[in-house]
Amino acid sequence: METDIDYRLVSSDDHIVEPPDVWEGRLEAKLQARAPHVIVQDEMDYWTFEDRQIPNIGLSVMAGRPYEEYTTDPVRFSGMRKGCYDPKERLLDMDRDGIEISALFPSVPGMAGTLFSEAQDKTLGLRCLETYNDWLADTWCAADPKRFVGQMIVPLWDLDLAVKELQRGLDLGHKALSFPNAPESLGLPNIGDKHWDPLWDAVEEAGIPVSMHIASGSMRDSPLPLAVAAGTPAEVFVTVAPSSNFISVATLLWSGVLDRHPKLRFLSVEGGIGWLGYLVQRADEVYKKHRYWTRSAIKQPPSFYFKRQVFANFLDDEVGLATRHHIGIENIMFEVDYPHSDTTFPNSKELVAERFKDVPPDETRLIVRDNAIKFFGLDVQ
Template sequence: MEQELPRIVSVDDHVIEPAHLFETWLPAKYRERGPKPLTAGIGELAYVGGKYRITMDPEGPPTDWWIYEDLKFPYKRNIAAVGFDRDEMTLEGITRAEMRPGCWDPAERLKDMDLNHVEASLCFPTFPRFCGQTFAEAHDKEVALACVRAYNDWMVEEWCGDSGGRLVPLCIVPLWDIGLAVAEIRRNAARGVRAVTFSEIPTYLGLPSIHSGYWDPFFAVCQDTGTVVNMHIGSSSQMPAASPDAPPAVQAALSFNNAMASMTDFLFSGVLVRFPRLKLAYSEGQMGWIPYALERADDVWEEHRAWGGVRDLVPEPPSTYYYRQIFCCFFRDKHGVASLDAVGRDNATFETDYPHVDSTFPHTKQVALDHVKDLDDETVYKLMRGNAIRMLGLDLDT
């Protein structure tokens, strides 16, 4: 008899923005200067040193783009991969008409969630990029701020609005202005939003580091409003690359490195000491690396804290703050499950990564069962939904 599995709450999925988003949600006075959808040919795509190289080509395959200031942003098959065979999940361009409709249509997404044993889903942006870098890099910051707010309004009212709480809003902030970022957190928290996306390594984006104190008002408002800070791999616009000419498979295999670097940064920053109720979530980083990272951090704290600059900054072993305040997530990570006592049975959550190449759709239930088959029912519940419900303050089991 097949083991029962609680319905999943996925803490990391993705949305392909519909073509009407900014025409509908951006105030009229900004629309001419805002992002515009376009279907046009695409040239050869390359992924070199952890970054994409993209060209337009009128003779190339039709592709759906966003055109915004001097940015030309195409949708690619590897980010709208569900429905394609594994060997078809390439860097070729794609139109929304070629995608599975659940990529961009909320009603269709709910149907796909039902097919995939998923009750609720938290979705990261695509065109704005994982933490809104697209708008942070824009020249006209007045329009960029309007775009951030328009995206968040669409996310809350249209993408999540009719889902009965099953689509969980995840908002972005204007990263270039701490005061505006704080105000946007408060604006969204007032309408029930409890999740924001942030860069795993802000300095890679040319922003102040978490050690500088610059972000403290942001962390403070997230703590005060119960807003979880979600950091997706790649939210620093740079994936780890061992060599600049390495094939993209190297970056894919090393993707957890950014999460590991970011978590270590936070553990030694004093941020979690100053904000003891702040919750951090690492998205798509997996978790098998966490036991050693914590062991090493605690060892460095014990042996090297005087010269290491953290003697007066971090009063307890760094793992103390991890277990208290940090969530990880996984979708394929048997080593992490085997190390669950060190990873933390109250710290691990689950994801499906729909509709990316890594997505387990439509076989997520089977993949999950294969991972948790030797665990007790209480732990299975925590991993599949309980920890995510607690992390995000959801009403699903009340």
């Protein structure tokens, strides 16, 4: 079966490498000097915020480079592809790669804004978080609002502030909320805890989805600590990093949050999909055999909630595609992960043509384009 793709793809996961001027001139004078800013030290660029120095790690900016050049060493802005930090250049790279629309995650703030949620000065953290959401809308997404999907971050430490910022983000035009996959690793209640219900009420009312990116909580995410233990080969962490969403998805299915909020929709980001068929099957088996002694919080088998409210994306997952009907073809979508080291750029359309050669054209289009358009509520044909 030939895969003739005469349309552009939609990427449900890409990353902004924030340029040095994101916070410049946007905060009150008393806070401006303490906002994130770039310093040069030992001929290398570093972001600095409170007592932290944050480099642009090489693996996060490898788009367009041969595998032989991959590195964890810090990279200066001058040493990375301009599409990493310039929205107009990003659009050109999307054109080169056959990508029409890109859903965006932050880098410096953490993929769910955890840098600011862990700030010592919460007033400063809030203003920096608000400023990021402003900049995302008025600078990056403004370069082409029809092609960039802004995903806002909210102050996780205060639910009233979180709901307020959610509404403000909606007014700015953002289409989704980026939320930690493991808030408990930040000392907060888990993603299914009733603590978050006021936020989920507001998200449901707004009708937007929630994205939970792997490792968006903290490096304390289970089971990642074992993967970075002393003496463990580096390849172990790279191999199992997607597993940080396994527990997150299971928590969604079992916690009752999807029962309490039937219109809430979650996207498991960059965790792949090859494991999902088994996870949901196993969860249904647990429901059948164990729900009596566990006094299960859910009213239906986990597969019911998964099909209705849980989605996942992938880059290159042959096992996942082979089991797509077990997962649900309307629950999965493609991602490019630009400019990270796993990115499919600049060969995304070629990869899709190869991997989907035995997938019917109507299913292919759903997975690499239409599902994401529907998920993010985009006005695109």
